Amino acid sequence: MASPMEQFEVHPIIPIEVGGLDISFTNASLWMVIVVAVTALFLTMGASSRRLVPTRMQSIAELSYVFIADMIRSAAGTEGLKFFPFIFTLFMFVLFANLIGLLPPIGFHPFTVTSHIAVTFSLAFFVFLMVIFVGLWRHGLGFFSLFAPKVPFVMLIILIPIEVVSFLSRPISLSVRLFANMLAGHTMLAVFGTFVVALASAGGALSFLSIAPLLAITAVSALEFLIAFLQAYVFAILTCIYLNDALHLHEHH
Amino acid sequence: MAAAAQETIEGTAEPAESAGLPQMNVETFPSQIFWLVVTFGLLFVVLSKMTLPRIAASLADRKQRIEGDLGAAEAARQGAADAQTAYKTALAQARGRANNLADENRKRVTGEIDKLKATADAQAQSAMATAEQRIAAERTKAKTHIRSSAAEAAADIVERLIGAKITSDEAVKAVDAAETKRG
Numbered sequence: 532m533a534s535p536m537e538q539f540e541v542h543p544i545i546p547i548e549v550g551g552l553d554i555s556f557t558n559a560s561l562w563m564v565i566v567v568a569v570t571a572l573f574l575t576m577g578a579s580s581r582r583l584v585p586t587r588m589q590s591i592a593e594l595s596y597v598f599i600a601d602m603i604r605s606a607a608g609t610e611g612l613k614f615f616p617f618i619f620t621l622f623m624f625v626l627f628a629n630l631i632g633l634l635p636p637i638g639f640h641p642f643t644v645t646s647h648i649a650v651t652f653s654l655a656f657f658v659f660l661m662v663i664f665v666g667l668w669r670h671g672l673g674f675f676s677l678f679a680p681k682v683p684f685v686m687l688i689i690l691i692p693i694e695v696v697s698f699l700s701r702p703i704s705l706s707v708r709l710f711a712n713m714l715a716g717h718t719m720l721a722v723f724g725t726f727v728v729a730l731a732s733a734g735g736a737l738s739f740l741s742i743a744p745l746l747a748i749t750a751v752s753a754l755e756f757l758i759a760f761l762q763a764y765v766f767a768i769l770t771c772i773y774l775n776d777a778l779h780l781h782e783h784h
Numbered sequence: 785m786a787a788a789a790q791e792t793i794e795g796t797a798e799p800a801e802s803a804g805l806p807q808m809n810v811e812t813f814p815s816q817i818f819w820l821v822v823t824f825g826l827l828f829v830v831l832s833k834m835t836l837p838r839i840a841a842s843l844a845d846r847k848q849r850i851e852g853d854l855g856a857a858e859a860a861r862q863g864a865a866d867a868q869t870a871y872k873t874a875l876a877q878a879r880g881r882a883n884n885l886a887d888e889n890r891k892r893v894t895g896e897i898d899k900l901k902a903t904a905d906a907q908a909q910s911a912m913a914t915a916e917q918r919i920a921a922e923r924t925k926a927k928t929h930i931r932s933s934a935a936e937a938a939a940d941i942v943e944r945l946i947g948a949k950i951t952s953d954e955a956v957k958a959v960d961a962a963e964t965k966r967g
Binding site: 536539540541543547552553554555556557559560563564566567570571574575577578579581583585589592593596597615616617619620623624644646647648649650653654710714 | 840
């Protein structure tokens with residue numbers, strides 16, 4: 532029986548090495564290409580029928596657009612809309628990666644791109660850098676007042692280190708949250724799936740017991756769909772909230 | 785070189801798997817990050833240059849169309865209200881004019897009737913006056929006849945009683961005297 536961790540393994544398909552760095556085209560890369568292709572195709576198809584009364588695909592594309600735009604506006608204000616294309620891409624990439632990873636194995640096992648810390652941390656770290664650049668560009672050195680809330684001076688001795696640590700831990704919490712959710716969900720599905728097969732092939736009364744993990748895997752699958760959407764949303768909205776800090780420092784709009 | 789790279793990955797993949805999570809296999813990080821940048825960048829370019837502007841245009845079109853239709857509906861409603869106001873004004877004007885005309889007519893007719901009545905009255909008055917004059921003249925004439933007849937009768941009577949002939953002038957004088965004495 533395969534390990535439940537096997538689904539996360541990365542195998543090279545086309546080995547590539549540039550300057551001593553191994554950048555092979557792997558199954559992970561293949562699924563990134565699939566995720567991007569599906570996302571682009573899905574949304575572009577929806578966008579290409581520009582009817583007054585939208586078609587189903589058009590409706591999905593337009594609702595996604597409005598949904599993300601509203602989210603940015605509410606979390607980061609109208610100025611945040613400058614980052615709309617990036618946040619839209621981020622949300623869609625994470626959402627489609629999460630959803631495509633949930634496809635049941637049919638001959639081949641779908642690979643969940645977002646179940647890898649390398650991927651989620653890269654995205655989170657990019658967001659982190661973007662927030663710092665936007666903050667410095669908008670407020671100059673005044674951006675660092677983000678670490679000093681308006682409190683009595685003595686409190687700052689304690690608060691500034693706390694704020695700095697919390698700021699620095701943002702990319703870690705952002706990336707680990709998504710990665711751990713995907714890892715745990717997919718591991719759980721694999722484990723329950725293994726139980727179903729093991730019990731069913733055990734024979735006798737145990738075969739009937741296999742209904743229990745089957746029901747469980749059904750429920751967990753439904754939950755995983757929710758988590759797939761929720762984690763994409765959380766990733767996107769936290770990005771908006773961090774951007775809001777960079778744009779407006781401590782003031783609330 | 786390619787085969788060597790594959791060997792390196794496979795060579796390290798086995799111990800990594802036994803050691804723990806495939807996610808912690810640092811050997812795969814450069815490849816993952818490189819392909820993430822490539823694919824994510826591509827998706828960003830496609831979405832921001834092609835897909836999102838189209839969706840935005842479609843949404844803007846719909847918004848514009850809806851606003852245009854609402855505007856047209858509002859204009860039509862305004863037009864209907866204007867037409868109604870104009871109709872009411874015209875109706876009120878016409879009614880006023882009709883009232884004026886009726887008033888004028890009534891006054892004119894009344895005036896004409898009064899005038900005609902006055903003329904008729906005047907005619908009747910003059911006719912009456914003429915008749916009265918004629919009556920008075922007839923009366924005077926009759927009186928004169930009566931005097932001359934009385935004088936003749938008196939002369940005849942005097943002749944028969946005393947056999948004296950008197951002239952008609954004397955008889956008329958006597959009649960007048962007798963009349964004056966009687967009052």
